[in-house]
Amino acid sequence: MERELNKKEYKNADTIYRDKYLELYVQTRACEDLLKFAAALDHSLKYFHRERMESINAIIRELWNIVYKGNDVDTIEIRTDETGDALLASDKKRSYSYRVVMRKKDVEMDMRGRCSAGQKMLASLIIRIALAETFSAHCGIFALDEPTTNLDSANSISLSEALAEIVKRRSTQKNFQLIVITHDKEFSEYLAKEDGIGSYYLVSRDSEGKSRISRQEI
Incomplete structure (x- = not known):
């Protein structure tokens, strides 16, 4: 029995057992800590x-x-529905679905399929502006391409007022620049008057079909 115990595979059995036990103990505690950290991260993200x-x-x-001058919709909001599994597993993750709703007093309905083209365009612009204001406070360029499409005159003017307010808020941000691309001359002129710029750049074609850029003073 002594000769058997002195063989290589048995001679240091107590030391090997201790090392393996410590390794298993550390791995178990590390996994427990990772689960705690993952739960804390998930809670923070939520x-x-x-x-x-x-x-x-x-x-x-x-x-x-x-901006909105109609009386059929009091306000709009984004509603979120959690669709992912809350369990913390390697193949599970939290996810959300988003929908835009419109409210009139105490009644709430999804906007999809229930709004006009102008309301849809205005909602899209306002949501993008809200996202930019929330997540890109230090972004230097704010660009809008044809923002008055499908908007009537009253809503176009009120949109220019809202943009002017954003420009005023960002006036202390040195790298901020508002770029609006539009064929709506009335909107561009009103926007220039509102935000105090007093001018805009007109892109046109000359008799040779070449683009010309000229500064227009208000």
Whole structure:
């Protein structure tokens, strides 16, 4: 029995057992810590998502009340529905589905399929502005391409007022620049008057078909 125990595979059995036990113990504790960290991260992400959505919806409600001149919709908001599995597993992750709703007093309905082209365009612009204001506070360029498409004159003017307010808020940001591409001359002139710029750049074609850029003073 002594000769058997002195063989290589048995001679240091107590030391090998201790090392393997410590290795298993450390791995077990590390896995427990990772689960705790993953749960804490998931909780933080859920809180961050809720806080950001509240901020986005607050901006959307404010801009809608400023811009929209109709009386059939009081405000719009983004609703989120959690679709992922809350269990923390390697093949599971939290996900959300988003939908835009419109409210009139205490009644709430999905906008999809129930709004006009102008309302859809205005909602799209306002949501993008809210996202930019929430997540890109230090972004230097804010660009809009044909923002008055499908908007009537009253809503176009109120949109220019909302954009002017954003420019005013960002006036202390040195790298901020608002770029609006539009064929709506009345909108561009009104926007220039509102934000105090007093001019805009007109792109036109000359008799040879070449593009010409000229500064237009208001």
